[in-house]
Amino acid sequence: MFKRVKEAVKLVLSEVQWMSLPSDIWSCSGTHYSFISLTVHWLDDHFERRSAALNVDVFPGSHTGNAIADKLIDLMASWGLDKIQVHLLMRDNGGNMAKGCRVSDIGSEGCNIHTLQLVIKNTRWNSTFYLMLRFLELEICLDLFSEAEDNDSKSLTCAEWEILEELANLLQPFEEVTKSLSYNESCMSEVIPTIKTLHFCLSKQNISSPLSSFKADFESNLRKRFEDLESNINFTMSTFLDPRFKTVFFPQTATSKLRNTWK
Incomplete structure (x- = not known):
């Protein structure tokens, strides 16, 4: 057979x-x-x-x-x-x-997904992210358990809960992008729009001082790891030819250059 x-x-x-x-x-x-x-x-x-x-x-x-x-x-x-x-x-x-x-x-x-994981400098970060989400979901239960045990050392302070929530929010866009690019139906034309959207999401997040260095590192690593993305003809042309995106994610100078490529 x-x-x-x-x-x-x-x-x-x-x-x-x-x-x-x-x-x-x-x-x-x-x-x-x-x-x-x-x-x-x-x-x-x-x-x-x-x-x-x-x-x-x-x-x-x-x-x-x-x-x-x-x-x-x-x-x-x-x-x-x-x-x-x-x-x-x-x-x-x-x-x-x-x-x-x-x-x-x-x-x-x-593999762009692997490159994306290196932005966070930890290829197993998503397991920790899911743990944080579950922890935040059980915040009230954990606090009640701590009170019942009469042991404050087993509970987080209000400030620590806020930091944990902020860190989860900071990682959330990376999780969504990773899942989006991991689908069987995903294709190369989605990489540039997805990475640019991730840049935008990070820039709009207001992060408190304890995590500001994390955010700065993420933004810096994202720029460094994907700095050559828009000079790669395979990615730019596939995005340009995708009717969902066309020229939306390119500046005018890049758009003119792409159009001239096909003349």
Whole structure:
């Protein structure tokens, strides 16, 4: 059955002119095996989005850029794919993956969600965020419990509750953006509008002095991590061509430059 399905998928892909290929590498702590995945996304003749999970292969040895390049080419060849069909390969931000794409001469872009997590300097911050939300939801119950136990050390002060609420509000836009860009239906054209909206939300937040340094760091890191976003033709052109956005998120000078690109 696998062979029949694979041949059917290969037949469909042979008629696809352009496609994108997400790929990732990870290791299983329990078995110490490493794996590499390959997925394909494309638009059919009716402009409907299609996708197929092609491979999850064991990837032994050192994951150097050259080794990754060889593996990617082998996986694509097993499905009859030519790299000239690949518009972009979406990858993680590891230097070895970036090099693997360069060596194999496949255009690629890194994971913006990972970059966004690095703005907060903690890739597991969302677990703490959910804990804070639950804590705030149970504020009255926790205070009552503390009073019943007659132990003030088990409760937060009013000032501490306010700081916790402010921190949760500061992180809320990051959570919403992370979820928005993580949907199966999300696409590259949404990155620039989403990041610009996040900038705007942060700028409008009034934060008290205990957390002002956090906000300043978030804003600074956001600018630094995404400073080249609008000079990247893949992101700018996809946003410009998206009928939902068009020129809304670009200054006039950038809009003129994008229009001239298509002349």
